[in-house]
Amino acid sequence: MEINREDYKSDPKVVESGNVGEATSSASSSVLKSALLLENVGDVVLTLNSDGLSLEFLGSSYNDGSITSGIKPVQKFVNEIRFSDVYGVEFINYGLINVSRRSKAEQCFQGRASHGSEMYRFTVHSFQKSRGQPCLWVLAVYSFGHKDLQTCQTWVDRINASLNLEMGRPKKLLVFINPMSGKANGRRTWEMVAPIFSRAKVKTKVIVTERAGHAFDEMASAANNELKSYNGVIAVGGDGFFNEILNGFLLSRHKAPQPPSPSDIVHSDQSSGNGLFRNPNERVTETTCQNEDHSPLLSNSVYNGTRQANFRTEDGTCNIGQDFEFPLPGEEFRFGIIPAGSTDAIVMCTTGTRDPITSALNIVLGKKVCLDIAQVVRWKTTTASDIEPYVRYAASFAGYGFYGDVIAESEKYRWMGPKRYDYAGTKVFLRHSSYEAEVAYIETESEKTNPTVEKGQLFSGLRKRQGPKKSERVVCRTNCGVCNTKSDYMSKRSPCSTPYSSLGETRWLRSKGKFLSVGAAIISNRNERAPDGLVADAHLSDGFLHLLMIRDCPHALYLWHLTQLAKRGGQPLNFEFVEHHKTPAFTFTSFGKQSVWNLDGELFQAHQLSAQVFRGLVSFASQPVGLTAELRKWSGINLGQRWWFLAHHIVSQEDVALLFTIPPPSPPTALKMSTPGEYYRSLPPVSKAYGVACLMTTAAYYLGLYQASSIALYYDDVIKRFQVWRLITNFFFLGPFSFPFAFRLIIIARYGVQLERGPFDKRTADFVWMFFFGALSLLVMAAVPFLWSGFMGVSLVFMIVYIWGREFPNAQVSIYGLVSLKGFYLPWAMLALDLIFGNPLMPDILGMLAGHLYYFLTVLHPLSGGKFIFKTPIWVHKLVAFWGEGTQVNAPVQRDPSAGTAFRGRSYRLNGTRNNSAGQAQENPQTQQPDSNNGVAFRGRGYRLGGQ
Numbered sequence: 001m002e003i004n005r006e007d008y009k010s011d012p013k014v015v016e017s018g019n020v021g022e023a024t025s026s027a028s029s030s031v032l033k034s035a036l037l038l039e040n041v042g043d044v045v046l047t048l049n050s051d052g053l054s055l056e057f058l059g060s061s062y063n064d065g066s067i068t069s070g071i072k073p074v075q076k077f078v079n080e081i082r083f084s085d086v087y088g089v090e091f092i093n094y095g096l097i098n099v100s101r102r103s104k105a106e107q108c109f110q111g112r113a114s115h116g117s118e119m120y121r122f123t124v125h126s127f128q129k130s131r132g133q134p135c136l137w138v139l140a141v142y143s144f145g146h147k148d149l150q151t152c153q154t155w156v157d158r159i160n161a162s163l164n165l166e167m168g169r170p171k172k173l174l175v176f177i178n179p180m181s182g183k184a185n186g187r188r189t190w191e192m193v194a195p196i197f198s199r200a201k202v203k204t205k206v207i208v209t210e211r212a213g214h215a216f217d218e219m220a221s222a223a224n225n226e227l228k229s230y231n232g233v234i235a236v237g238g239d240g241f242f243n244e245i246l247n248g249f250l251l252s253r254h255k256a257p258q259p260p261s262p263s264d265i266v267h268s269d270q271s272s273g274n275g276l277f278r279n280p281n282e283r284v285t286e287t288t289c290q291n292e293d294h295s296p297l298l299s300n301s302v303y304n305g306t307r308q309a310n311f312r313t314e315d316g317t318c319n320i321g322q323d324f325e326f327p328l329p330g331e332e333f334r335f336g337i338i339p340a341g342s343t344d345a346i347v348m349c350t351t352g353t354r355d356p357i358t359s360a361l362n363i364v365l366g367k368k369v370c371l372d373i374a375q376v377v378r379w380k381t382t383t384a385s386d387i388e389p390y391v392r393y394a395a396s397f398a399g400y401g402f403y404g405d406v407i408a409e410s411e412k413y414r415w416m417g418p419k420r421y422d423y424a425g426t427k428v429f430l431r432h433s434s435y436e437a438e439v440a441y442i443e444t445e446s447e448k449t450n451p452t453v454e455k456g457q458l459f460s461g462l463r464k465r466q467g468p469k470k471s472e473r474v475v476c477r478t479n480c481g482v483c484n485t486k487s488d489y490m491s492k493r494s495p496c497s498t499p500y501s502s503l504g505e506t507r508w509l510r511s512k513g514k515f516l517s518v519g520a521a522i523i524s525n526r527n528e529r530a531p532d533g534l535v536a537d538a539h540l541s542d543g544f545l546h547l548l549m550i551r552d553c554p555h556a557l558y559l560w561h562l563t564q565l566a567k568r569g570g571q572p573l574n575f576e577f578v579e580h581h582k583t584p585a586f587t588f589t590s591f592g593k594q595s596v597w598n599l600d601g602e603l604f605q606a607h608q609l610s611a612q613v614f615r616g617l618v619s620f621a622s623q624p625v626g627l628t629a630e631l632r633k634w635s636g637i638n639l640g641q642r643w644w645f646l647a648h649h650i651v652s653q654e655d656v657a658l659l660f661t662i663p664p665p666s667p668p669t670a671l672k673m674s675t676p677g678e679y680y681r682s683l684p685p686v687s688k689a690y691g692v693a694c695l696m697t698t699a700a701y702y703l704g705l706y707q708a709s710s711i712a713l714y715y716d717d718v719i720k721r722f723q724v725w726r727l728i729t730n731f732f733f734l735g736p737f738s739f740p741f742a743f744r745l746i747i748i749a750r751y752g753v754q755l756e757r758g759p760f761d762k763r764t765a766d767f768v769w770m771f772f773f774g775a776l777s778l779l780v781m782a783a784v785p786f787l788w789s790g791f792m793g794v795s796l797v798f799m800i801v802y803i804w805g806r807e808f809p810n811a812q813v814s815i816y817g818l819v820s821l822k823g824f825y826l827p828w829a830m831l832a833l834d835l836i837f838g839n840p841l842m843p844d845i846l847g848m849l850a851g852h853l854y855y856f857l858t859v860l861h862p863l864s865g866g867k868f869i870f871k872t873p874i875w876v877h878k879l880v881a882f883w884g885e886g887t888q889v890n891a892p893v894q895r896d897p898s899a900g901t902a903f904r905g906r907s908y909r910l911n912g913t914r915n916n917s918a919g920q921a922q923e924n925p926q927t928q929q930p931d932s933n934n935g936v937a938f939r940g941r942g943y944r945l946g947g948q
């Protein structure tokens with residue numbers, strides 16, 4: 001039957017099966033239809049279907065796209081709200097429903113009164129995906145109104161009944177809050193999301209922890225029957241806090257044989273080289289463990305007078321006389337995190353964003369994924385202690401060496417909040433400690449066919465790119481094909497078997513040497529510092545660890561590896577000193593100097609250790625990040641790259657559509673593997689010349705070709721002995737070969753080059769003048785005895801950093817791959833680092849002064865209306881023209897087209913005429929227009945110096 005819209009508008013009533021009339025609240029009828037007033041939209045016909053609500057907009061009421069009564073306005077008029085996206089419905093009392101949010105002034109001006117009326121109301125709570133970042137969910141509330149109370153109540157009841165049919169939504173949750181997480185805002189984070197739980201009618205028992213280890217004790221001592229009454233446990237905190245809860249849960253409930261200890265792995269055959277097998281006769285002695293950890297988690301875990309978590313049975317499991325066994329892997333009982341920590345890597349890898357609201361919505365909507373969990377067994381803490389197993393679980397990462405040292409160091413600076421990781425990371429990086437260790441790991445099929453390490457090629461820097469297997473490039477995503485495929489051994493295994501027991505005879509491979517770090521990533525570990533994570537293609541639930549062994553290597557290469565980690569699309573594994581193996585288990589033994597393990601950000605001391613991963617052991621409340629979301633982040637990839645992407649990833653139809661319809665996304669920036677020659681040739685001329693001059697000066701000093709004192713800036717010698725070269729040469733010596741020297745050279749190659757290619761593009765003379773001006777200013781400053789230094793090159797380099805910081809104030813800069821800050825703060829951050837490391841600050845300060853003076857005179861002063869008097873002198877233009885390198889589009893002198901290199905033709909007269917090979921006369925340079933081949937006249941900003 002056709003519906004008369006005018007009837008709806010004049011007398012909005014509930015319509016059941018097409019009848020305009022009174023409300024019928026029969027829950028049995030499948031379709032409910034009413035004419036209602038939707039806040040900020042107007043009259044709509046709302047229809048309740050089996051899978052959601054559909055809205056039909058009636059008339060032309062004003063819609064400005066926002067809704068008032070709620071948390072976040074609805075962005076646009078939607079036609080459908082699916083129940084899977086609705087987390088609650090509430091009846092609200094009689095009150096005003098607005099149709100327009102226009103101000104009174106606007107309404108007066110437009111001659112229309114406020115379009116709103118008083119009526120009974122109910123709201124439907126849902127969410128919308130953020131446009132720019134689809135994995136970020138924002139709350140959306142739809143407020144409907146009707147004159148009839150019964151109509152509203154019918155709607156609330158019917159929607160509630162439909163929501164009750166939604167599968168897998170939690171009814172009751174145990175919530176632990178760590179008030180000390182991150183910036184100590186655990187409580188506030190919970191207060192922010194608690195209304196979502198109450199609207200979704202999820203009962204919560206909230207425990208605010210009073211000390212480290214509190215949540216562990218609560219979880220470990222809870223009876224299984226009691227835990228069963230909950231649908232899951234939520235941690236409001238960081239990864240370390242989640243780890244505590246996970247261990248409290250699993251230690252007493254997960255029953256599985258422990259992995260072999262390092263001494264269980266024996267050489268089967270001397271001739272087989274690295275082939276190692278587990279000794280079948282060896283049986284692990286299991287005893288009550290002593291607590292040698294400093295973890296507060298363990299020191300407080302005492303109940304019933306014993307450390308129950310450490311009591312293990314013959315099969316290596318704990319038995320604390322539980323009432324019944326907790327099913328594991330448990331799909332119904334879920335874990336969840338409301339992020340409030342410092343890194344929140346687990347949340348980043350599962351929901352794709354570090355947003356408490358998104359996580360809360362994932363929880364109440366019953367989203368679930370399976371997570372691999374690693375069981376880590378310590379056999380010895382120190383060389384003196386007896387062999388004894390001690391078990392811990394990790395959900396994201398287990399790391400030794402650099403990873404452990406950073407956590408150990410950062411614990412001393414907890415008061416700094418999340419910044420402690422940056423500070424501690426820098427300190428540990430500079431310490432550059434390496435540790436002797438042996439690692440044995442199970443060989444997998446992919447290892448056999450695609451070994452990632454070519455033996456004997458270590459330390460040669462970048463590894464030749466090897467075509468990784470297609471399966472290894474698949475990014476974990478919604479409905480991930482890799483995670484959803486149960487492998488043979490996984491489907492056959494019982495919960496009590498080892499993860500690889502059905503592999504038959506397993507072959508162990510071994511790596512021994514000095515390592516800067518050894519790490520096992522269970523998931524990709526994306527976080528704000530490492531946007532792609534440690535291993536970009538690690539999966540949430542494929543039953544594998546990614547073993548990363550970073551062999552001892554030069555400082556600079558390690559820095560390169562870290563910077564690759566810190567950038568999106570980086571290739572941190574593509575180095576010869578990085579070993580990467582995908583494996584279900586490994587063992588580890590350290591020798592000599594020891595570091596500490598980091599398990600999900602918690603310290604764990606172990607001299608001998610084994611680890612194995614259990615596939616999908618726990619359920620986690622989240623919908624994993626879709627590839628779709630990843631794709632949206634890219635802008636600018638070309639068609640070829642899109643096809644490449646399709647060819648190498650398993651993608652859904654939605655992804656394919658997106659890939660070819662979204663505005664051109666950008667590619668993940670791949671590491672350019674050009675040859676040194678290509679790299680050198682690609683450098684712009686001024687930075688290249690200065691960098692090469694500095695390198696050659698230091699190389700000549702290293703070879704003993706001159707004394708440093710003979711090129712230093714001594715004014716006495718300049719004036720009395722006329723050694724004028726000192727005024728120039730002092731700028732080219734950046735110190736002997738050392739880390740600081742390399743660092744300064746990198747500054748020239750990075751920031752100098754960026755300036756020359758960016759703001760100084762096609763303005764070579766202006767860039768040269770910047771150097772001249774800087775050098776002149778520094779020479780003047782050095783005339784003051786208190787400010788004098790024999791070599792002012794360091795200050796000149798710092799001036800480059802300062803000017804770069806002013807030109808690129810919003811660029812994101814990563815220092816040592818650890819600290820991320822805006823370009824504007826870069827010189828200040830470098831100054832602070834020099835202060836911390838005890839380096840002299842005067843050269844930096846002088847460089848900043850020279851840089852500021854230059855920037856003030858060329859940009860700030862003209863911008864503020866001052867006269868631009870600081871033009872690049874004509875003689876600099878002439879010099880550049882003579883040099884024949886670079887381009888100055890607004891040059892008042894003509895470059896000799898046949899000049900290509902400096903000192904090319906002393907016979908050519910500058911600024912004059914000359915005969916070229918064709919015997920043609922040179923035009924007067926002063927009348928020259930820019931060479932059309934040089935592109936447009938002045939591409940830079942209008943206010944910059946040198947602009948016409």
Ligand SMILES: Nc1ncnc2c1ncn2[C@@H]1O[C@H](COP(=O)(O)OP(=O)(O)OP(=O)(O)O)[C@@H](O)[C@H]1O
Nearest residue numbers: 181182209210211237238239240241341342343344
């Ligand atoms: N009430 C408490 N007082 C002090 N420490 C606590 C308390 N409750 C828990 N802890 C401990 O705080 C440590 C760190 O917590 P959490 O992981 O939440 O924050 P974070 O370290 O800042 O974040 P992330 O692990 O993401 O880097 C955990 O080891 C946990 O045991």
